[in-house]
Amino acid sequence: MKPTDIRNPDYFHKVVDCQWACPAHTPVPEYIRLIAQGRYDDAYMINWYSNVFPGVLGRTCDRPCEPACRRSRVEDGQSTEPVAICRLKRVAADYKDDIRARLPQVPKQKNGKRVALIGAGPASLTVARDLAPLGYHLAVYDQDPQGGGMMRTQIPKFRLPESVLDEEVGYIENLGLETHFGQRVDSLKAVLAENYDAVFVGCGAPRGRDLEIPGRQEAAANIHIGIDWLSSVSFGHIEKIGKRVIVLGGGNTAMDCCRSSKRLGGEDVKVIVRSGYEEMKASPWEKEDATHEGIPILNFLVPKTFVHHNGKLTGMTFEKVKAEYDAKGRRRLVPTGEPDHLYECDDVLIAIGQENSFPWIERDVGIEFDEWGMPKVDEVTFQSSRPGVFFGGDAAFGPKNIIWAVAHGHEAAISIDKFCNGEDVRERPAPMVNLMSQKMGIHEWSYDNDVSLDQRFKVPWNDVRATLKNIKLEVEKGFDPATAFKEAQRCLNCDAQTVFSHNLCIECDACVDICPMDCITFTDNADESDLRKRLNAPATNLTQDLYVSEALKTGRIMAKDEDVCLHCGLCAERCPTGAWDMQKFFLEMTHAGPSCRDKHSAPGRKAA
Amino acid sequence: MTYIAKPKLHHPTLPANKIGFTRRDYEGKISTLCAGCGHDSISAAIIQACWELDIEPHRVAKLSGIGCSSKTPDYFLGNSHGFNSVHGRMPSVLTGANLANRDLIYLGVSGDGDSASIGIGQFAHVMRRGVNMVYIVENNGVYGLTKGQFSATADQGSKSKRGVVNSDSPVDLAALALQLGATFVGRSFSGDKGQLVPLIKAAIVHPGAAFLDVISPCVAFNNHTGSTRSYEYVREHNEPVNRIDFDYWPKREEITVEYPEGEVVSVTQHDGSVLRLRKLAKNYDAHDRITAMNYIQQHQAKGEVVTGLLYVDPDPEDLHRHLNTADAPFNALSAGDLCPGSAALEKINASLR
Numbered sequence: 026m027k028p029t030d031i032r033n034p035d036y037f038h039k040v041v042d043c044q045w046a047c048p049a050h051t052p053v054p055e056y057i058r059l060i061a062q063g064r065y066d067d068a069y070m071i072n073w074y075s076n077v078f079p080g081v082l083g084r085t086c087d088r089p090c091e092p093a094c095r096r097s098r099v100e101d102g103q104s105t106e107p108v109a110i111c112r113l114k115r116v117a118a119d120y121k122d123d124i125r126a127r128l129p130q131v132p133k134q135k136n137g138k139r140v141a142l143i144g145a146g147p148a149s150l151t152v153a154r155d156l157a158p159l160g161y162h163l164a165v166y167d168q169d170p171q172g173g174g175m176m177r178t179q180i181p182k183f184r185l186p187e188s189v190l191d192e193e194v195g196y197i198e199n200l201g202l203e204t205h206f207g208q209r210v211d212s213l214k215a216v217l218a219e220n221y222d223a224v225f226v227g228c229g230a231p232r233g234r235d236l237e238i239p240g241r242q243e244a245a246a247n248i249h250i251g252i253d254w255l256s257s258v259s260f261g262h263i264e265k266i267g268k269r270v271i272v273l274g275g276g277n278t279a280m281d282c283c284r285s286s287k288r289l290g291g292e293d294v295k296v297i298v299r300s301g302y303e304e305m306k307a308s309p310w311e312k313e314d315a316t317h318e319g320i321p322i323l324n325f326l327v328p329k330t331f332v333h334h335n336g337k338l339t340g341m342t343f344e345k346v347k348a349e350y351d352a353k354g355r356r357r358l359v360p361t362g363e364p365d366h367l368y369e370c371d372d373v374l375i376a377i378g379q380e381n382s383f384p385w386i387e388r389d390v391g392i393e394f395d396e397w398g399m400p401k402v403d404e405v406t407f408q409s410s411r412p413g414v415f416f417g418g419d420a421a422f423g424p425k426n427i428i429w430a431v432a433h434g435h436e437a438a439i440s441i442d443k444f445c446n447g448e449d450v451r452e453r454p455a456p457m458v459n460l461m462s463q464k465m466g467i468h469e470w471s472y473d474n475d476v477s478l479d480q481r482f483k484v485p486w487n488d489v490r491a492t493l494k495n496i497k498l499e500v501e502k503g504f505d506p507a508t509a510f511k512e513a514q515r516c517l518n519c520d521a522q523t524v525f526s527h528n529l530c531i532e533c534d535a536c537v538d539i540c541p542m543d544c545i546t547f548t549d550n551a552d553e554s555d556l557r558k559r560l561n562a563p564a565t566n567l568t569q570d571l572y573v574s575e576a577l578k579t580g581r582i583m584a585k586d587e588d589v590c591l592h593c594g595l596c597a598e599r600c601p602t603g604a605w606d607m608q609k610f611f612l613e614m615t616h617a618g619p620s621c622r623d624k625h626s627a628p629g630r631k632a633a
Numbered sequence: 634m635t636y637i638a639k640p641k642l643h644h645p646t647l648p649a650n651k652i653g654f655t656r657r658d659y660e661g662k663i664s665t666l667c668a669g670c671g672h673d674s675i676s677a678a679i680i681q682a683c684w685e686l687d688i689e690p691h692r693v694a695k696l697s698g699i700g701c702s703s704k705t706p707d708y709f710l711g712n713s714h715g716f717n718s719v720h721g722r723m724p725s726v727l728t729g730a731n732l733a734n735r736d737l738i739y740l741g742v743s744g745d746g747d748s749a750s751i752g753i754g755q756f757a758h759v760m761r762r763g764v765n766m767v768y769i770v771e772n773n774g775v776y777g778l779t780k781g782q783f784s785a786t787a788d789q790g791s792k793s794k795r796g797v798v799n800s801d802s803p804v805d806l807a808a809l810a811l812q813l814g815a816t817f818v819g820r821s822f823s824g825d826k827g828q829l830v831p832l833i834k835a836a837i838v839h840p841g842a843a844f845l846d847v848i849s850p851c852v853a854f855n856n857h858t859g860s861t862r863s864y865e866y867v868r869e870h871n872e873p874v875n876r877i878d879f880d881y882w883p884k885r886e887e888i889t890v891e892y893p894e895g896e897v898v899s900v901t902q903h904d905g906s907v908l909r910l911r912k913l914a915k916n917y918d919a920h921d922r923i924t925a926m927n928y929i930q931q932h933q934a935k936g937e938v939v940t941g942l943l944y945v946d947p948d949p950e951d952l953h954r955h956l957n958t959a960d961a962p963f964n965a966l967s968a969g970d971l972c973p974g975s976a977a978l979e980k981i982n983a984s985l986r
């Protein structure tokens with residue numbers, strides 16, 4: 026193998042599994058350490074710069090970082106639980122002081138550029154957050170009376186209290202936005218006619234999929250589209266539901282529908298899903314939460330009819346199916362032949378999917394759409410086929426989640442800033458990277474490298490009898506500071522990188538002998554597949570790189586499997602020559618502003 | 634000295650041996666030696682060897698004298714018996730322990746100072762007597778613990794860290810052991826586990842006096858230019874005569890391919906186990922004590938360090954055989970066994986009349 030080029034920012038970035046997996050590349054271990062030190066404000070600000078809504082995301086994020094967490098690959102025995110990265114983010118938000126003084130200032134002197142943002146969901150708000158401090162004039166349109174998008178209209182209050190959302194949406198609205206709330210945009214042409222320098226479309230995926238089976242029309246009064254119903258609940262237009270409720274669908278929307286029903290008078294609430302339990306789209310913890318509230322989930326039932334009596338819904342029939350797999354491992358649902366099942370009910374909520382819809386975009390304004398009615402959007406620049414019109418969030422590539430909307434927003438803001446400065450939007454800025462030794466003394470390191478053996482701590486809940494009575498009472502209480510500290514200590518500090526200097530190594534084997542995970546091998550060089558087999562411990566996880574040095578004095582190389590390294594620093598601690606050093610890798614994405622432009626490459630914001 | 638405890642976490646695929654232990658179960662406390670000390674690598678090799686041989690830790694007794702090397706038994710086999718004796722007196726304590734309980738595996742760990750200076754008399758007699766043991770000298774050419782004075786094994790002409798040249802002639806412990814009647818003699822290098830681990834394994838199963846002289850650089854006081862015990866010097870002057878391949882015992886997939894292929898000779902030992910020696914020096918015969926002694930001397934004269942299994946007696950005798958002791962260890966003998974009564978005494982007396 027060729028020696029590893031650690032100057033490539035991606036190399037060490039990949040080792041920080043959580044940060045690499047986070048769409049917005051939040052510096053996770055950095056904020057977790059700050060939480061352990063009780064520096065909640067600093068932890069919050071790191072998050073705020075990266076993901077804009079720490080308090081919201083600390084409660085609701087889809088947390089792609091957690092399945093990636095190294096902790097789940099190295100733990101002994103049955104426990105393979107990642108660090109509670111998401112709920113630690115909430116800790117920063119819960120215990121911070123007033124941080125308003127640390128928010129960016131809006132310059133008095135505007136830069137003369139005007140940008141329209143359609144929709145006030147997380148995607149648009151991120152664009153606004155990034156562009157407002159640069160002096161842009163931003164006009165935000167939303168049909169709803171308040172900003173926040175689906176964070177406000179869809180996510181139930183018992184998962185996300187309104188005060189948390191108001192605070193974080195407020196930080197952005199206070200950056201001097203021109204808001205047009207309660208105003209639906211019906212024509213993109215009309216917007217374009219106002220000569221904005223750029224337009225960002227962040228209108229989400231607002232249409233819930235319907236289920237056209239017999240009885241749908243007749244019983245319509247008690248059949249509701251899940252996201253429309255949730256939004257009405259959110260705005261207080263709906264306060265009650267029947268005693269017996271069927272929720273159709275296996276995604277997170279279905280989970281929010283059933284749990285909300287339970288709080289609005291539903292006594293016998295059940296979720297009925299076509300697929301098996303494992304294949305359901307809902308996150309495992311959402312399913313657990315529903316189960317915890319006594320809501321059964323019935324699987325392998327395909328809806329056949331809405332049963333009604335004189336136009337009054339009385340139940341639904343389902344065909345029982347089973348999964349069969351063909352030679353290629355593809356799943357097919359085939360009828361079991363059992364007679365149809367009938368479930369009685371008073372109301373049905375349909376939560377079987379969400380779609381984009383752009384009725385307000387004229388098809389002759391230069392924006393190309395594909396055969397599925399989706400705009401053609403560049404995956405890197407987020408620009409549509411009409412220069413100056415950008416898409417992001419659920420509007421760009423279909424429904425995802427908040428953190429993806431934020432990540433899109435950051436990238437779109439860069440494109441808009443470059444576009445408005447006459448630069449090529451395809452030239453993307455490199456991230457800001459810093460690598461710094463953590464050695465403080467002969468045996469002192471600036472991070473706590475004594476790996477804790479604790480298992481994941483549980484977030485305490487409010488009493489379920491109380492939460493089921495009040496749709497606004499938050500279910501989770503969040504960690505107290507003492508438990509937060511213990512959970513933070515489970516983090517392995519994957520950003521404390523093992524950096525090897527081949528010219529210092531005397532090949533004494535001390536690092537090989539001490540490494541608890543058998544990561545390090547000195548051996549003859551070979552190509553990667555061969556080398557992976559010859560290491561002291563097999564390196565079978567191909568998603569994790571091998572760190573390979575240049576040839577040493579004996580002609581051998583050092584090869585380290587990054588996969589299960591604990592970042593304990595024992596290699597550096599036991600190395601007599603300092604050939605290993607633990608260095609903190611801090612990577613922050615470059616956001617819109619002078620440092621993203623080609624012409625003035627000023628350094629990015631300093632690390633905390 | 635390292636203050637962080639080694640985490641209990643280990644590689645998810647770390648295998649267990651036949652008796653259900655992983656290699657990590659054979660570790661001891663975290664080392665307090667200087668970072669990079671060769672002695673730590675020897676500890677790691679002992680751990681590996683015991684794990685590979687499926688040895689129950691409670692069947693091992695570790696004995697040592699004084700010195701950095703003699704401290705190491707604290708850093709491996711944390712669940713075995715241990716005895717840290719006075720400077721140079723480990724061989725006597727080991728002999729006594731072995732006489733009292735012949736059922737344990739005896740592992741003597743010593744330094745070149747401990748064995749070649751103050752303890753040289755003890756060293757000589759434990760070899761002569763053929764005590765069934767593994768005797769490892771972690772040889773760095775200096776008194777590490779007392780800050781790097783030349784030891785009796787330091788080569789004539791080699792330079793101390795301060796630039797002083799050693800004028801005394803060296804004691805060659807391997808040659809001495811051969812001369813004194815050890816039935817298994819090997820030499821190796823702490824930086825070469827591919828060679829060292831099988832040697833330790835072979836020494837453990839050898840039912841007689843097994844001696845290993847392991848060159849082990851002292852990073853603090855003897856790893857400079859002018860030293861003949863530095864990592865670099867030893868690597869450059871290493872002349873392996875053979876390497877042991879273990880077929881008889883289960884082993885992990887070997888990964889070291891640092892030696893060229895050579896002729897393989899099988900040595901069937903007393904207990905039926907087979908040692909397979911891959912010959913690296915063409916005319917070397919590890920069964921011939923005299924050739925071995927000559928060979929070592931000749932190469933030593935050329936400044937080469939001869940390593941490998943230098944000599945093995947496939948059918949060795951040991952102290953218990955010489956003394957015709959009971960098969961059961963002392964602690965298993967009952968009062969009746971030890972004091973068989975007046976009838977037995979009569980018989981003995983009669984035989985002496």
Ligand SMILES: Cc1cc2nc3c(=O)[nH]c(=O)nc-3n(C[C@H](O)[C@H](O)[C@H](O)COP(=O)(O)OP(=O)(O)OC[C@H]3O[C@@H](n4cnc5c(N)ncnc54)[C@H](O)[C@@H]3O)c2cc1C
Pocket residue numbers: 085086087143144145146147148149166167168169173174175176179180208209210211227228229230231252255277278281379385417418419420424425426427428430
């Ligand atoms: C029930 C449910 C629960 C969810 N829970 C979570 C969760 O826990 N965690 C998570 O990460 N994600 C969750 N999501 C997904 C998440 O809410 C979205 O992915 C995210 O909000 C998308 O952000 P966005 O900015 O692209 O658009 P949106 O948040 O959808 O915002 C778009 C805004 O544009 C407005 N708009 C649309 N068209 C027009 C128009 N023509 N004129 C004016 N305004 C317009 C809409 O009213 C809306 O306010 C959930 C979604 C649903 C449906």
Ligand SMILES: Cc1ncc(C[n+]2csc(CCOP(=O)(O)OP(=O)(O)O)c2C)c(N)n1
Pocket residue numbers: 699700701702703720743744745746747748751771773775776777778779784
């Ligand atoms: C009776 C006695 N004399 C002298 C000493 C001082 N002393 C301690 S260690 C040592 C030499 C150790 O050298 P070696 O056995 O080579 O061990 P190393 O530290 O090099 O591994 C000496 C002379 C002592 N502890 N006890």
Ligand code: SF4
Pocket residue numbers: 523539540541542543544545589590591592593594595596597
């Ligand atoms: S930090 Fe060093 S010693 Fe610790 S697990 Fe990683 S490679 Fe091994």
Ligand code: SF4
Pocket residue numbers: 529530531532533534535536537596599600601602603604605669
């Ligand atoms: S401990 Fe340091 S000098 Fe020794 S082998 Fe490892 S990197 Fe090289």
Ligand code: SF4
Pocket residue numbers: 665666667669670671672701702773777778850851852853854
């Ligand atoms: S002084 Fe020398 S022998 Fe002793 S621990 Fe340090 S390096 Fe090892």
Ligand SMILES: [Mg+2]
Pocket residue numbers: 700702744745746771772773774775776777784
């Ligand atoms: Mg010594």
